[in-house]
Amino acid sequence: MLADHRERDADRGTGPRAGRSAQPPGPPGSFLWRILPALKDPLRFLLDLAGTYGDIVTVRANRTYLVNRPDLVKHVLQDNHFNYTKGARYRRALEPFFGRGLLTSEGDLWRRQRRQIQPAFHKHHHQDYAGAIVTTTQEYLATWRRSARTGEPLDVRAAMTDVTLAVLMKTIFGRSAGEDIDAVGRAFLAAHGEMNLTAAFIAPPLPQWVPTPGHRRFTRAIRTIDAFIARLVAERRAEAASGTGAPGLGASGLAAAGTQDFLSLLLAARDPDSGEPMSDTQVRDEVITMLAAGHDTVTEALTWTLYLLAQHPDIAERVRQEVSTVLGSREPRADDLAALPFVGCVVHESMRLYPPIWGLMRTTIAADEIDGYALPPDARVIISPYVVHRSPALWPEPDRFLPDRFAQPQAEGRHRFAYFPFGAGPRLCVGAAFAMLEVPLVTTMLIRAFSIQLVPGQTIRALPGISLRADRPVWVTLREQTQA
Numbered sequence: 137m138l139a140d141h142r143e144r145d146a147d148r149g150t151g152p153r154a155g156r157s158a159q160p161p162g163p164p165g166s167f168l169w170r171i172l173p174a175l176k177d178p179l180r181f182l183l184d185l186a187g188t189y190g191d192i193v194t195v196r197a198n199r200t201y202l203v204n205r206p207d208l209v210k211h212v213l214q215d216n217h218f219n220y221t222k223g224a225r226y227r228r229a230l231e232p233f234f235g236r237g238l239l240t241s242e243g244d245l246w247r248r249q250r251r252q253i254q255p256a257f258h259k260h261h262h263q264d265y266a267g268a269i270v271t272t273t274q275e276y277l278a279t280w281r282r283s284a285r286t287g288e289p290l291d292v293r294a295a296m297t298d299v300t301l302a303v304l305m306k307t308i309f310g311r312s313a314g315e316d317i318d319a320v321g322r323a324f325l326a327a328h329g330e331m332n333l334t335a336a337f338i339a340p341p342l343p344q345w346v347p348t349p350g351h352r353r354f355t356r357a358i359r360t361i362d363a364f365i366a367r368l369v370a371e372r373r374a375e376a377a378s379g380t381g382a383p384g385l386g387a388s389g390l391a392a393a394g395t396q397d398f399l400s401l402l403l404a405a406r407d408p409d410s411g412e413p414m415s416d417t418q419v420r421d422e423v424i425t426m427l428a429a430g431h432d433t434v435t436e437a438l439t440w441t442l443y444l445l446a447q448h449p450d451i452a453e454r455v456r457q458e459v460s461t462v463l464g465s466r467e468p469r470a471d472d473l474a475a476l477p478f479v480g481c482v483v484h485e486s487m488r489l490y491p492p493i494w495g496l497m498r499t500t501i502a503a504d505e506i507d508g509y510a511l512p513p514d515a516r517v518i519i520s521p522y523v524v525h526r527s528p529a530l531w532p533e534p535d536r537f538l539p540d541r542f543a544q545p546q547a548e549g550r551h552r553f554a555y556f557p558f559g560a561g562p563r564l565c566v567g568a569a570f571a572m573l574e575v576p577l578v579t580t581m582l583i584r585a586f587s588i589q590l591v592p593g594q595t596i597r598a599l600p601g602i603s604l605r606a607d608r609p610v611w612v613t614l615r616e617q618t619q620a
């Protein structure tokens with residue numbers, strides 16, 4: 137069990153403590169033998185390791201460690217981040233898809249790209265982004281109303297994929313979702329289905345050139361996505377050359393405010409040293425990173441939130457009442473979210489139970505010492521938000537959906553690193569604030585419009601792929617609410 141983090145924080149020492157062995161505790165026996173349950177059910181495997189061996193666990197001696205206690209997580213991700221990279225194994229698992237975009241790059245390339253991309257997420261864009269999110273959700277509400285009227289079940293994940301991709305089309309490319317969105321959405325699903333973070337953590341992936349059916353599906357999906365991005369980049373360059381310019385976000389006001397969409401920002405960016413524009417490959421890698429990192433995670437966060445609300449109608453009703461009191465029948469804006477604290481609690485509690493990014497990976501550069509144990513250079517450190525978020529030492533009744541734990545007084549004094557769905561330190565999710573607009577705004581609009589019931593007889597499990605997704609479609613039926 138994880139020890140109480142407050143006590144542990146207080147007694148955190150600097151040198152190895154008396155009686156400590158060189159390696160953190162871990163399961164006995166051959167690593168190869170133990171890897172089988174890890175591959176079968178990685179979440180259970182990691183939870184069991186934390187439950188049995190505690191705060192820091194040897195998964196493979198001198199190679200791989202699992203770190204579970206908030207102050208140790210802080211050490212790796214934030215305090216001593218200079219000594220960590222994401223590492224070759226992580227890059228090998230993700231680069232076939234993301235290339236060297238912001239998520240997978242390191243060092244000078246990462247620093248330069250982060251500096252150029254960060255302004256797109258500045259607070260002063262929030263009202264405009266919220267506008268894009270709300271108008272997109274309104275468009276889809278009309279479709280979902282038809283499902284409600286006919287009683288036809290709705291696949292929540294597919295519905296949320298449509299919304300999140302359409303929102304990104306507006307914010308990244310400054311255009312509405314066209315006919316191609318279905319094909320691109322399917323290609324994303326297919327590519328993600330073939331990628332697995334477990335490969336980065338526990339067992340190396342097969343090289344892409346091995347012609348498995350999965351690799352062939354992956355290659356086809358990447359071709360579709362690359363062709364789509366290349367076409368949009370070419371169109372935008374042509375517009376710029378002919379002086380017609382970027383359309384911006386139109387109705388949601390970004391263009392009117394003199395700000396362009398993300399693609400324009402990338403195309404206009406210049407290297408501060410050389411003055412050179414970004415190469416086509418770098419633009420492609422950043423666009424695919426934003427599309428993938430920005431739609432998959434938000435889709436999962438929304439799907440799990442709606443799944444949990446469907447199972448807890450009393451909590452859905454509290455959300456509805458808060459929304460009705462604060463908004464009446466008008467549409468939400470970004471600055472309304474501060475007045476909707478219970479919606480915020482619901483979203484956080486959903487991401488505690490089902491953090492879309494379930495595992496982070498770091499590799500030591502030089503040797504490090506964690507909790508009195510010596511880790512060698514080039515050692516892999518796995519940090520799992522899923523495991524820490526379900527630690528009974530940090531979260532009473534950890535498997536229950538109790539949104540009030542994010543409200544005062546229950547949240548008082550909790551370690552900042554007991555909950556970190558967006559990571560932490562310099563590699564903190566660049567889109568965190570964007571996500572914390574989109575997930576609560578879409579939830580607010582959906583729960584106000586409908587009550588949601590799970591179609592009976594479904595057993596849904598969390599499947600840790602590239603993100604934490606439901607292992608099958610989540611079918612619900614919607615019933616229209618009469619609005620105040």
Ligand code: HEM
Pocket residue numbers: 238239240250425426429430431433434437491492493496497556557558559560562563564565566567568570571575
């Ligand atoms: C609920 C939604 C989201 C969750 C839970 C989430 C989670 C995360 C986490 C945990 C990381 C850190 C990974 C690490 O340290 O290894 C990360 C990084 C990143 N996220 Fe998100 N994310 C979300 C939404 C978004 C959105 C909306 C975008 C963009 C539109 C985005 C773009 C990125 C990028 C580019 C990085 C890499 C940042 C860097 O290393 O500098 N994410 N995300």
